[in-house]
Amino acid sequence: MSSSQFDNVSVVKQANVYFDGRCVSHTVLLADGSRKTIGVIMPSSLTFTTGAPEVMECVAGACRVRLNGKEQWTTYAAGQSFAVPGDSSFDIVCDDAFHYVCHFE
């Protein structure tokens, strides 16, 4: 689905820090005007809320995810992705550092 890096992009120097540093990302601006974040979640159990719909692409590591309103947990590993509706939330559990790209729609 993707290479190991983004080319010909802009990247914001200041990181986005969430949950006391258990999630850290940097913002990447693509030539087509789209915005993505590349980040890592440390071993933890967290709940993220969404504004815009997003697709979480797993770059390295693995996670277990439960979307808002669902009972089922699903495991995602490197190379897999999951979509989250806008104005929603998801629970995520990571046993090791989980690296991702977040695509906004």
Add this chain to the structure above:
Amino acid sequence: MSSSQFDNVSVVKQANVYFDGRCVSHTVLLADGSRKTIGVIMPSSLTFTTGAPEVMECVAGACRVRLNGKEQWTTYAAGQSFAVPGDSSFDIVCDDAFHYVCHFE
């Protein structure tokens, strides 16, 4: 000295994670072939070792730094930089999230 972002660069999707996530960075590759890392250090007291000489540019937040073999601690804030020799180390104390760009020489 610098803008808030790098333009026309490549950025590696997978983060560099140090000290159990107390330091997280992403690698940026510039068109001139140079490599930098953009990162954040969570509130902590850490000792980093260097391979190549590097210049740490403070993007946001502040830190106190003591170079290897020195007794003096120096405080650096956004817009300031400090140089670290190669094959050396430095102690750094951050009270809040400290955002940096690391330039390698």
